[in-house]
Amino acid sequence: MTTTDDFRVHAHELIRDLDAATTQMMSLVSAHQLSGPEWERTTRWQHEAYERWMNYLNERSYGDPGNNDQSR
Incomplete structure (x- = not known):
């Protein structure tokens, strides 16, 4: 599965x-x-369902906090 497919699922x-x-x-x-x-x-x-949804979106939007890749 691609990253996009993983996200959608x-x-x-x-x-x-x-x-x-x-x-x-x-x-x-x-x-x-x-x-x-x-x-x-x-x-x-x-x-809790709302919090899980928002956390997932924020995680996907901002990526890994340890990743300092500024090329986005």
Whole structure:
């Protein structure tokens, strides 16, 4: 697999997880279930999925911090 293919596969996995978490959270909002253990679990899942997505994008944007290649 190429680097682009690797990026797409991993990005798709992260987006799918974030979408599932957000959908579950919005389902709870629609049901007026904005507290309790299910709300806490779902909001934590959504937050962590978002953080994983942003970390992956930032890692891909800025590359390896140990790499001082300025040719980009």
